[in-house]
Amino acid sequence: MGILGRILTLPVLGPIDGVLWIARTIEQHADAERWDEGKVIGALTELELELDLGKIDIEEYEAREAMLLRRLKELREAKSG
Secondary structure, eight states: OOOOHHHHHHHHHHHHHHHHHHHHHHHHHHHHHHHHHHHHHHHHHHHHHHHTTTSSSSHHHHHHHHHHHHHHHHHHHHHOO
């Protein structure tokens, strides 16, 4: 599409392009956070602190720790394989 076509379709395609750009940006940020090992390691540290402060009992700690360790293992396997 030439410059004239771009100018003529701008009122219709401009907002659509903007929404698509926002959606791609949100997806990129979500993926970056989803695959961040540091977030999982930080959650493990916070979990241990909660146990040390007596905010949670050992059963809850072990259940949440197992979930976080599984997630960490998944992340590391996805990076290596």
